[in-house]
Amino acid sequence: MKEKKIKVDYMARVEGEAALNITVSNGKIENLKLNIFEPARFFESFLIGRKFDEIPELVARICGICPVSHMLTAIQALEDAMEIVPSGETMRLRKLLALSQWIQSHTLHTYMLAIPDYFGYESVLSMIPEHRELVEQALRLKRLGNDLTVAIGGREVHPVTPVIGGFTHVPPRDVVKDLLKRFREARKDAQNMVEITTQIKLPDFTRDIEYLALTSPPQEYPVISGMLASNKGLKFKKEDYRKHIHEVHVPHSNALHSYVIGRSSFMVGPLARVNLNYSLLAGEARRAAENNGLKFPYMNPFYSIPARAVEVLHSIETCIDLLEDLKLKADQPSITPKEGTGAGVGEAPRGLLYHWYKINNKGEIVEADIVSPTAHNAFNIEKDLEEYLPQIISLPEEEMQLRCEMLVRAYDPCFSCSAHFLKINKRES
Numbered sequence: 169m170k171e172k173k174i175k176v177d178y179m180a181r182v183e184g185e186a187a188l189n190i191t192v193s194n195g196k197i198e199n200l201k202l203n204i205f206e207p208a209r210f211f212e213s214f215l216i217g218r219k220f221d222e223i224p225e226l227v228a229r230i231c232g233i234c235p236v237s238h239m240l241t242a243i244q245a246l247e248d249a250m251e252i253v254p255s256g257e258t259m260r261l262r263k264l265l266a267l268s269q270w271i272q273s274h275t276l277h278t279y280m281l282a283i284p285d286y287f288g289y290e291s292v293l294s295m296i297p298e299h300r301e302l303v304e305q306a307l308r309l310k311r312l313g314n315d316l317t318v319a320i321g322g323r324e325v326h327p328v329t330p331v332i333g334g335f336t337h338v339p340p341r342d343v344v345k346d347l348l349k350r351f352r353e354a355r356k357d358a359q360n361m362v363e364i365t366t367q368i369k370l371p372d373f374t375r376d377i378e379y380l381a382l383t384s385p386p387q388e389y390p391v392i393s394g395m396l397a398s399n400k401g402l403k404f405k406k407e408d409y410r411k412h413i414h415e416v417h418v419p420h421s422n423a424l425h426s427y428v429i430g431r432s433s434f435m436v437g438p439l440a441r442v443n444l445n446y447s448l449l450a451g452e453a454r455r456a457a458e459n460n461g462l463k464f465p466y467m468n469p470f471y472s473i474p475a476r477a478v479e480v481l482h483s484i485e486t487c488i489d490l491l492e493d494l495k496l497k498a499d500q501p502s503i504t505p506k507e508g509t510g511a512g513v514g515e516a517p518r519g520l521l522y523h524w525y526k527i528n529n530k531g532e533i534v535e536a537d538i539v540s541p542t543a544h545n546a547f548n549i550e551k552d553l554e555e556y557l558p559q560i561i562s563l564p565e566e567e568m569q570l571r572c573e574m575l576v577r578a579y580d581p582c583f584s585c586s587a588h589f590l591k592i593n594k595r596e597s
Contacts, residue, residue, distance in 0.1 A: 203420050252503065
């Protein structure tokens with residue numbers, strides 16, 4: 169019996185800590201485990217007993233890459249619990265803030281984490297001598313996203329202006345005018361990003377995957393609200409999330425595995441969003457996709473990379489429209505806490521994010537449930553690897569290991585955010 173073991177002790181160019189262990193016997197996979205060994209952080213537990221208005225800033229600390237997503241989704245859930253309806257201007261500002269994060273995160277992943285694999289470099293730093301213009305393009309887009317976060321949210325990481333019911337401050341008109349100019353100039357960089365990601369040779373791998381994402385009302389690409397839907401016929405409201413999505417603890421990982429009740433794993437993220445909502449993309453984004461030969465939907469997880477580029481161009485076009493329409497009025501209503509439960513759903517850069525809270529009549533958190541995009545994706549990544557590995561089993565071991573890492577990186581996972589709960593088996597004598 170010929171046995172081969174593939175072991176990646178620490179996965180590079182991903183957020184958080186994870187290892188990949190694979191055992192192959194006589195050409196067949198005997199064992200495959202994506203071991204997310206990032207310590208469980210018990211997000212929900214540290215919120216119990218806190219006042220409702222503390223929650224948005226606390227949950228923003230869950231992630232340094234996606235603080236906006238956690239903050240806005242928590243606010244949505246708390247508003248739902250207390251029956252607060254935000255104004256149209258507040259929703260425009262929130263969408264700008266969310267899109268600023270898409271631009272930052274998608275650009276960072278595409279150029280810094282994914283493209284080095286396809287260009288044959290160990291890191292983006294190694295690319296600078298031969299691809300300086302490409303790296304400078306990435307830095308411009310990243311800076312634009314960061315500056316929009318500052319303008320709307322008050323600072324680059326862990327924003328301070330979004331509050332339940334509105335915002336404490338809005339950007340000055342001259343800042344908005346300058347951002348509009350820069351966003352119009354950024355169209356070319358974003359179009360180039362789509363072109364670059366379609367020129368790289370992506371692995372030929374398809375699987376019958378269930379894609380789950382928000383779907384919004386007509387003519388609106390989903391960002392911070394909407395129904396949940398999949399390509400397999402699911403469609404439900406945010407308050408029914410736990411009627412359709414469950415989690416299970418697996419012994420080899422600190423991240424729970426999410427699954428559709430009665431079915432199996434599913435994928436969230438930019439590819440799921442584009443596959444399900446392609447017709448709602450901004451016209452320029454659709455044209456760039458079509459001009460570069462992209463034909464969504466794709467059942468290949470590696471196509472998350474060009475999907476991110478398409479979403480960056482969509483984000484820039486949408487931000488231009490939103491910035492032109494801002495009234496620059498800050499809503500900050502006085503809130504009297506009330507007992508209730510509320511759910512929030514949003515599309516973080518990496519995919520669907522879910523927050524749910526139960527509040528007592530003192531405005532204190534009694535229960536909390538938070539599921540991040542990578543917690544949604546962890547099970548599906550394992551399923552992908554199980555089907556992908558037999559296709560590359562004949563490659564040299566080092567190349568096979570790299571291909572597996574590239575598949576995991578295509579999801580742009582944040583393993584730190586996925587380890588939100590750890591089952592403890594207590595035994596008493």
